[in-house]
Every structure is written in structure tokens, then in C-alpha cells.
Amino acid sequence: MxxxxxxxxxxxxxxxxxxxxxxxxxxxxxxxxxxxxxxxxxxxxxxxxxxxxxxxxxxxxxxxxxxxxxxxxxxxxxxxxxxxxxxxxxxxxxxxxxxxxxxxxxxxxxxxxxxxxxxxxxxxxxxxxxxxxxxxxxxxxxxxxxxxxxxxxxxxxxxxxxxxxxxxxxxxxxxxxxxxxxxxxxxEQIARIPEQQRVLVTAHDAFQYFSRAYEIEVYAPQGITTESEVGVQNIRDMIQLLIDRQLPAIFVESSISPDVVEAIVAGAEDQGHEVVIGGLLFSDALGDEGTFEGTYIGMITHNVDTIVSGLLGDGE
Ligand SMILES: [Zn+2]
Structure with a gap:
């Protein structure tokens, strides 16, 4: 091993x-x-x-x-x-x-x-x-x-x-x-996710360009910059979306506090919908120097693989 x-x-x-x-x-x-x-x-x-x-x-x-x-x-x-x-x-x-x-x-x-x-x-x-x-x-x-x-x-x-x-x-x-x-x-990888589940819920609005380029819907409760406060109504909307679309996963970002994402997961669970944190996405910063995720190509590859495996819910 x-x-x-x-x-x-x-x-x-x-x-x-x-x-x-x-x-x-x-x-x-x-x-x-x-x-x-x-x-x-x-x-x-x-x-x-x-x-x-x-x-x-x-x-x-x-x-x-x-x-x-x-x-x-x-x-x-x-x-x-x-x-x-x-x-x-x-x-x-x-x-x-x-x-x-x-x-x-x-x-x-x-x-x-x-x-x-x-x-x-x-x-x-x-x-x-x-x-x-x-x-x-x-x-x-x-x-x-x-x-x-x-x-x-x-x-x-x-x-x-x-x-x-x-x-x-x-x-x-x-x-x-x-x-x-x-x-x-x-x-090719994003297209593997069935359309109903092809929805990315993550902490802040870094993924609009990703959404347009790779045809995946994106919802982010924090708005475009990390300076805005997240409204309670915003969090409720996210929870409802997870339930309506039966999304199995929500994602955290390396440069953003995971608190908001954790609040959404807990809220969905209270209403009987199991959501997992599908993994860490790199939005506004690379991974550690010297790792594959520490390169631009590695960052995008990691994000794609994390999103696909989280939303297919197969843990591959
Ligand atoms: Zn950003």
C-alpha cells in the first residue's frame, strides 16, 4: 500500500x-x-x-x-x-x-x-x-x-x-x-455531468466565465468580490436550490472562508437534504508552489476534476 x-x-x-x-x-x-x-x-x-x-x-x-x-x-x-x-x-x-x-x-x-x-x-x-x-x-x-x-x-x-x-x-x-x-x-469533462445536476454552488462569484465557457450553471451567495456581506435570504435561496435540483455537492474555495458554505450544508441537512462539501476549488489563487495545483493548468484541471466527481456523486 x-x-x-x-x-x-x-x-x-x-x-x-x-x-x-x-x-x-x-x-x-x-x-x-x-x-x-x-x-x-x-x-x-x-x-x-x-x-x-x-x-x-x-x-x-x-x-x-x-x-x-x-x-x-x-x-x-x-x-x-x-x-x-x-x-x-x-x-x-x-x-x-x-x-x-x-x-x-x-x-x-x-x-x-x-x-x-x-x-x-x-x-x-x-x-x-x-x-x-x-x-x-x-x-x-x-x-x-x-x-x-x-x-x-x-x-x-x-x-x-x-x-x-x-x-x-x-x-x-x-x-x-x-x-x-x-x-x-x-x-469534455463538464459535459459528463447530467444537465439537471450541472450546477456549481460555491462561496463567491469567481466562476461566471467558467460557467459561460463550459456550460455549467453557477450560483454564489457572496457576490462578485469578497468584500460583501452574505445575506441570510441569500443563504436560504442556496439551500432551496440544492433541494430543488437535488445537488449532491457544494464547493469551498482556497482563498475564501468556508463558513458560508458550511452554513448552507447544515441548513440543507436540517431540511432533510444530504449535501457534501465536494472539495476545494482554486478560484483566486493557485495551490502551493511546487505542486501541480500550483500551476495554472494544474489549477483548472483540479477544479474540473473536483467539480465532475462531486456532482456525479461517485467519488471517483
Ligand atoms: Zn474573486
Whole structure:
């Protein structure tokens, strides 16, 4: 049994390694050492920047596993890190709501390339928050949209270091192939859930883009940002939905307090409907560094697998 566990861990590591580094291993880096100091906010951006920048970039993410970007304020050390960066990538679309001033100062005051990668997405493909009149910033949940953000990262790096533009373009092409495969995987897997149960109930509204791209209904009691209070009526509505649709599972998120989700589970149980917490989804942050879930592709794969097995109720 122990041997089996060790073997499967090794298999996972090999799989994660081959998926995570394919773009870099096939294309030779023109840089003998990292020359470009890249700083990002969320890990999803950092991971894409690493795949595209390869051996020419040193990438630092300010926000690690479990960190909520909506509420994040820059520490003094973050500001120093940002000042030392050659190029900064952040999400934009109001994701890092409390860091906008810092980015504007750096962009306008220092003239440093400071790029909101999600704002490359055409307006007609953006969604707005159901609760506020603001754009929905969670675009990484649609893999095809995140491929556009990857293109913006490649553009930013190439503009900063035109000598390496061919290298970045080759890495982008290889990574885009991986994203295409991921997008197909997500679509095929979600389609396995019968339509009646193809409903994702989770703590906050990070999954609207996922919903549109992969055809699954999404309900979130917390609204679009984590700053809003959750109303009691909202929780009652969620419980009723679980009962009406006979949903077997509800999901928690790594960067959000699980209290709301637990209250809904308990409320449904009081009314005789058994609901399990179907697992942890990564919404606004990657998993731990060095794990498969610590990469963008790993994060989405994990979410898809967790949702499918939770809603099929087969514990596979
Ligand atoms: Zn969010």
C-alpha cells in the first residue's frame, strides 16, 4: 500500500513536470541567466509569465497560495519589490482593487511597463458582476480568454526585450497548444455531468466565465468580490436550490472562508437534504508552489476534476 502511494506520487510529479515545463524544455533559451525581473500579483499570471519568459525571466508573484486579491493591500516590501521590477503584470479589471494607486504611480511616475493583462480581452467578451456595476475580473476561469492574457504577457516581454521576441513567441505558441488541450479537456469533462445536476454552488462569484465557457450553471451567495456581506435570504435561496435540483455537492474555495458554505450544508441537512462539501476549488489563487495545483493548468484541471466527481456523486 505504501509502495503504491509512493509510485502514484512519483507518477503525479512526472505528469506535473512534463505538463508544466514542456514549453521551456523544447525551446532553447537565448539567455544564459535570467535577465528580466518580472513581478506579478496573482500566481496565475506569474505561472504564464514563467512559461513564456522561460530562461530569460526571473518571476516573483506578490500573492501566494490562499491569498485573496480583492482585499490585498501592498506591503512596504511589495512596493520595494515593484520598484525593483523591470516589468509588472497584474490582472486589472478591478481585481486588485486596493493596489490601483500603486500601479498608477509606478506606470505614470516611473514610466515602468505596468500591464493589466486581462484588459486586453475585448469588451464584448467581458462579463459584468451580477451584483455591482463593475467588470468581472475572473477571466482566467475561461481558458481561451486566459490564452489572450498569455498573448498580452508575451507582447509586454517582447516590447521590453525585442532581442528575445522570437523566443517568447515560440514559448507562447507551445503554451497556447497546452491551453487548447486544457480547454478541450474542461469542456469534455463538464459535459459528463447530467444537465439537471450541472450546477456549481460555491462561496463567491469567481466562476461566471467558467460557467459561460463550459456550460455549467453557477450560483454564489457572496457576490462578485469578497468584500460583501452574505445575506441570510441569500443563504436560504442556496439551500432551496440544492433541494430543488437535488445537488449532491457544494464547493469551498482556497482563498475564501468556508463558513458560508458550511452554513448552507447544515441548513440543507436540517431540511432533510444530504449535501457534501465536494472539495476545494482554486478560484483566486493557485495551490502551493511546487505542486501541480500550483500551476495554472494544474489549477483548472483540479477544479474540473473536483467539480465532475462531486456532482456525479461517485467519488471517483
Ligand atoms: Zn474573486
Amino acid at each position: 505504501k509502495h503504491l502511494a509512493v509510485i502514484s506520487v512519483i507518477a503525479l510529479l512526472v505528469l506535473a513536470g512534463s505538463i508544466g515545463t514542456a514549453a521551456q524544455s523544447e525551446i532553447e533559451s537565448p539567455c544564459s541567466a535570467p535577465e528580466i525581473n518580472v513581478v506579478t500579483t496573482i500566481g496565475m499570471i506569474a505561472d504564464v509569465a514563467r512559461n513564456i519568459g522561460g530562461g530569460c525571466t526571473q518571476v516573483t508573484a506578490l500573492m501566494g497560495a490562499g491569498v485573496d486579491p480583492h482585499l490585498y493591500t501592498a506591503t512596504e516590501r511589495d512596493v520595494e519589490t515593484l520598484f525593483e521590477a523591470d516589468i509588472i503584470f497584474y490582472g486589472g479589471l478591478h481585481l486588485e482593487a486596493r493596489m490601483i494607486d500603486v500601479f498608477e504611480q509606478i506606470r505614470d511616475g516611473m514610466g515602468k511597463p505596468t500591464i493589466p493583462v486581462s484588459e486586453v480581452i475585448p469588451e464584448d467578451l467581458r462579463l459584468t458582476s451580477p451584483t455591482y456595476n463593475q467588470p468581472d475580473p475572473h477571466v482566467w476561469m475561461d481558458v481561451q480568454l486566459w490564452a489572450l492574457a498569455a498573448g498580452e504577457i508575451a507582447r509586454g516581454l517582447s516590447e521590453y526585450a525585442p532581442a528575445y521576441a522570437d523566443y517568447f513567441a515560440a514559448n507562447l505558441a507551445a503554451y497556447t497548444n497546452e491551453l487548447d488541450a486544457l480547454d478541450t479537456y474542461a469542456r
